[in-house]
Amino acid sequence: MEIRFFGRLGERIGREIEIEPPPPGCTVGELRVLLAALYPDAAEELASMSTRACIDDTIVGEEAAVDPARAVEFFPPVSGG
Amino acid sequence: MIDARLADAPIDAAAELAGFMAKLAGEGAVVSFVGIARPRTRGGARVERIFLDHHPRLTLRSIEEIATAAAARFQAGAIAAVHRFGAVRPGETIVFVAAAARHRRAAFEAADYMMDRLKTDAVFWKREDAVDGVRWIEPTDADRAERARWSE
Numbered sequence: 001m002e003i004r005f006f007g008r009l010g011e012r013i014g015r016e017i018e019i020e021p022p023p024p025g026c027t028v029g030e031l032r033v034l035l036a037a038l039y040p041d042a043a044e045e046l047a048s049m050s051t052r053a054c055i056d057d058t059i060v061g062e063e064a065a066v067d068p069a070r071a072v073e074f075f076p077p078v079s080g081g
Numbered sequence: 082m083i084d085a086r087l088a089d090a091p092i093d094a095a096a097e098l099a100g101f102m103a104k105l106a107g108e109g110a111v112v113s114f115v116g117i118a119r120p121r122t123r124g125g126a127r128v129e130r131i132f133l134d135h136h137p138r139l140t141l142r143s144i145e146e147i148a149t150a151a152a153a154r155f156q157a158g159a160i161a162a163v164h165r166f167g168a169v170r171p172g173e174t175i176v177f178v179a180a181a182a183r184h185r186r187a188a189f190e191a192a193d194y195m196m197d198r199l200k201t202d203a204v205f206w207k208r209e210d211a212v213d214g215v216r217w218i219e220p221t222d223a224d225r226a227e228r229a230r231w232s233e
Contacts, residue, residue: 081203
């Protein structure tokens with residue numbers, strides 16, 4: 001499935017990656033743990049609650065279900081313009 | 082009339098203002114603001130460029146939301162908000178806003194409000210590439226304090 005990263009995270013990991021679909025029932029919180037294992041350099045930021053998760057252009061919480069057909073995006077805190 | 086846009090090339094502020102004023106419908110006051118990319122970091126190092134990472138949909142949506150809120154809050158008849166994304170060189174215009182209203186106070190406040198919100202709430206991730214290193218920037222305490230003036 002597709003995962004996208006922005007800002008500092010995008011620079012560190014890449015704008016878009018493709019990962020094996022996580023097991024059914026996986027939540028956004030669990031996806032963070034999975035990604036942190038894949039990208040230990042970015043683990044702290046991936047785990048941080050100031051990094052927000054977004055599905056279909058909507059910010060979602062940690063309990064949101066991950067659907068492999070819908071990309072999950074991770075946003076570090078925005079800087080403003 | 083709300084005109085919110087992203088620009089991937091230098092913004093011509095004079096042309097933006099002329100285009101904005103050509104579309105007015107009887108407002109008595111126009112206030113515009115031009116933000117220019119600074120040549121030095123806070124520490125004094127020379128900046129080679131600012132890079133504004135943006136989201137393909139949510140960035141523009143955030144600017145539209147700010148422009149719409151300014152129009153409603155200050156009863157501004159016309160609003161423009163144009164923001165660069167991508168690489169911006171020092172000296173280039175990074176943001177242009179304009180507000181038109183019946184009277185001057187509302188136009189001043191609408192422009193002020195938009196800038197305070199753009200500096201904190203617009204969906205950008207800003208990186209400063211300077212001769213002494215590369216830094217991802219977050220809003221300063223001063224930016225947040227300015228933003229808080231408009232909270233109710």
